[in-house]
Amino acid sequence: xxxxxxxxxxxxxxxxxxxxxxxxxxxxxxxxxxxxxxxxxxxxxxxxxxxxxxxxxxxxxxxxxxxxxxxxxxxxxxxxxxxxxxxxxxxxxxxxxxxxxxxxxxxxxxxxxxxxxxxxxxxxxxxxxxxxxxxxxxxxxxxxxxxxxxxxxxxxxxxxxxxxxxxxxxxxxxxxxxxxxxxxxxxxxxxxxxxxxxxxxxxxxxxxxxxxxxxxxxxxxxxxxxxxxxxxxxxxxxxxxxxxxxxxxxxxxxxxxxxxxxxxxxx
Amino acid sequence: xxxxxxxxxxxxxxxxxxxxxxxxxxxxxxxxxxxxxxxxxxxxxxxxxxxxxxxxxxxxxxxxxxxxxxxxxxxxxxxxxxxxxxxxxxxxxxxxxxxxxxxxxxxxxxxxxxxxxxxxxxxxxxxxxxxxxxxxxxxxxxxxxxxxxxxxxxxxxxxxxxxxxxxxxxxxxxxxxxxxxxxxxxxxxxxxxxxxxxxxxxxxxxxxxxxxxxxxxxxxxxxxxxxxxxxxxxxxxxxxxxxxxxxxxxxxxxxxxxxxxxxxxxxxxxxxxxxxxxxxxxxxxxxxxxxxxxxxxxxxxxxxxxxxxxxxxxxxxxxxxxxxxxxxxxxxxxxxxxxxxxxxxxxxxxxxx
Numbered sequence: 001x002x003x004x005x006x007x008x009x010x011x012x013x014x015x016x017x018x019x020x021x022x023x024x025x026x027x028x029x030x031x032x033x034x035x036x037x038x039x040x041x042x043x044x045x046x047x048x049x050x051x052x053x054x055x056x057x058x059x060x061x062x063x064x065x066x067x068x069x070x071x072x073x074x075x076x077x078x079x080x081x082x083x084x085x086x087x088x089x090x091x092x093x094x095x096x097x098x099x100x101x102x103x104x105x106x107x108x109x110x111x112x113x114x115x116x117x118x119x120x121x122x123x124x125x126x127x128x129x130x131x132x133x134x135x136x137x138x139x140x141x142x143x144x145x146x147x148x149x150x151x152x153x154x155x156x157x158x159x160x161x162x163x164x165x166x167x168x169x170x171x172x173x174x175x176x177x178x179x180x181x182x183x184x185x186x187x188x189x190x191x192x193x194x195x196x197x198x199x200x201x202x203x204x205x206x207x208x209x210x211x212x213x214x215x216x217x218x219x220x221x222x223x224x225x226x227x228x229x230x231x232x233x234x235x236x237x238x239x240x241x242x243x244x245x246x247x248x249x250x251x252x253x254x255x256x257x258x259x260x261x262x263x264x265x266x267x
Numbered sequence: 268x269x270x271x272x273x274x275x276x277x278x279x280x281x282x283x284x285x286x287x288x289x290x291x292x293x294x295x296x297x298x299x300x301x302x303x304x305x306x307x308x309x310x311x312x313x314x315x316x317x318x319x320x321x322x323x324x325x326x327x328x329x330x331x332x333x334x335x336x337x338x339x340x341x342x343x344x345x346x347x348x349x350x351x352x353x354x355x356x357x358x359x360x361x362x363x364x365x366x367x368x369x370x371x372x373x374x375x376x377x378x379x380x381x382x383x384x385x386x387x388x389x390x391x392x393x394x395x396x397x398x399x400x401x402x403x404x405x406x407x408x409x410x411x412x413x414x415x416x417x418x419x420x421x422x423x424x425x426x427x428x429x430x431x432x433x434x435x436x437x438x439x440x441x442x443x444x445x446x447x448x449x450x451x452x453x454x455x456x457x458x459x460x461x462x463x464x465x466x467x468x469x470x471x472x473x474x475x476x477x478x479x480x481x482x483x484x485x486x487x488x489x490x491x492x493x494x495x496x497x498x499x500x501x502x503x504x505x506x507x508x509x510x511x512x513x514x515x516x517x518x519x520x521x522x523x524x525x526x527x528x529x530x531x532x533x534x535x536x537x538x539x540x541x542x543x544x545x546x547x548x549x550x551x552x553x554x555x556x557x558x559x560x561x562x563x564x565x566x567x568x569x570x571x572x573x574x575x576x577x578x579x580x581x582x583x584x585x586x587x588x589x590x591x592x593x594x595x596x597x598x599x600x601x602x603x604x605x606x607x608x609x610x611x612x613x614x615x616x617x618x619x620x
Contacts, residue, residue, distance in 0.1 A: 161349065161351060163347045164351045164354075166318050166345070166351070167345065167351045167352075167353075168364070169318070169337070169338040169339055170317075170343060170344065170345040170413070171364055171368055171415075171416065172340075172365055172369060173368050182353055
């Protein structure tokens with residue numbers, strides 16, 4: 001048994017710094033947002049979030065986030081599989097490239113998209129319009145949330161002993177059956193965690209979708225862009241209310257996903 | 268013929284890991300592939316199961332050419348080194364997996380799983396997850412899973428490694444019983460010669476990708492044709508000797524040449540004697556076996572039922588390892604520093620390297 005450490009003066013100073021830091025950066029904004037939204041009671045809050053443009057922006061945010069999550073989950077599993085299981089020239093480069101969305105500013109991503117697909121861009125004669133449109137916004141959302149599933153699934157896949165798959169083969173299972181019944185259950189926790197992070201990232205994206213979408217009210221305005229416009233319009237209750245909704249959705253996702261992966265992580 | 272390999276060759280880049288292996292294994296036989304790590308024994312096993320491709324050669328299982336068939340169609344049961352149980356399935360689900368793949372109807376499936384669980388003595392642990400089973404239990408579940416589809420051939424890769432000595436002995440016993448009861452042909456890969464001796468109907472010694480020698484355990488131990496077999500299967504003493512006619516000469520001492528060594532006639536050879544085939548005595552007439560010469564006892568140590576004795580022989584000058592049972596050692600009355608006569612009850616010849 002170790003003696004309980006007695007906090008010295010300097011220990012209290014450190015603890016104070018931590019509490020102040022967390023308080024200023026994490027707690028204060030939450031309190032401020034909640035306070036702002038309900039400044040004039042619950043009625044203005046409900047009106048703010050049921051306004052047609054608010055609902056439209058929320059719908060677009062959901063559409064983008066869920067679509068990006070689906071695309072990045074399917075492609076992410078394939079990319080993880082290839083990067084873990086196969087060898088090809090330039091693999092290290094491709095592997096490093098996956099992290100690009102972590103380091104590139106989303107605003108730059110949006111800008112590059114306009115350079116490529118805008119009215120005077122390099123590819124201006126595509127059958128679908130990408131600049132200032134939802135498809136373009138989907139592409140940037142997919143881009144910024146691309147690494148999460150891959151980075152969550154790759155280590156799980158790498159730690160999976162290939163002998164389990166071989167065992168399934170010798171028992172007569174086809175490669176697809178082996179993937180769906182042996183590999184998938186083993187990596188599903190990684191996938192679920194990757195999906196959580198992908199959704200969270202996609203829901204909160206601002207810069208890239210604002211630039212490529214052009215922030216057109218009622219058309220390419222996402223929830224985060226809506227908040228920005230509300231703040232500019234001095235519609236504080238609108239901005240705070242939407243912020244609360246996004247925050248609750250994020251918490252909701254976390255709770256649901258936690259339910260879906262029982263007895264895992266930290267036990 | 269249950270398993271037939273013809274001229275199997277496997278290369279990785281410029282390295283040949285299986286060199287022209289041909290082998291026949293009878294129905295119901297338990298064949299042990301014995302070799303050091305990196306000898307190619309596991310690769311050979313994987314080739315038979317179809318998990319590793321071969322560069323040339325042919326494989327027949329029960330008369331069927333399976334050389335180009337995928338593992339799914341070979342009808343082999345494979346037990347992996349680390350069991351490789353499906354971690355998210357219970358023991359019973361693991362065993363049932365192959366039957367589900369074959370679309371065996373549920374009642375039949377459940378009956379088979381119950382039978383197999385009973386066969387491995389784990390009837391009441393069917394709903395445990397692999398992580399809740401001991402190493403020995405996991406091993407047995409892996410065997411049951413491999414047997415569920417009633418394979419023609421059971422292949423076991425070096426899978427006792429992770430278990431402690433006592434459990435290993437139990438598992439071996441259990442495995443042998445199951446294999447004999449089901450009369451399934453089995454190949455077991457190991458680097459442990461004791462295990463090979465205990466289980467094998469026949470042993471194939473493999474080194475550097477070559478199948479050096481195949482035979483019954485006692486024959487390989489007492490009368491190996493290859494030097495590697497002699498040294499790998501246990502410690503041994505070697506004397507330089509000349510074989511001529513029906514005689515063997517160590518220096519000017521003459522001994523009868525062992526049977527079946529005519530192929531070495533007229534050659535300089537190594538005479539090998541296992542430590543337990545050597546006898547010591549104070550007078551040459553008390554020796555059991557053929558007199559080899561004299562020497563002095565360097566050390567004696569206790570090794571269970573035997574005394575482990577090191578003798579420094581005078582002519583030719585060399586150290587000799589002796590294992591003498593306790594009764595005989597007491598009868599002879601030997602002590603460190605004693606001068607003794609050395610004799611060989613059993614010996615065999617090896618070609619010079």
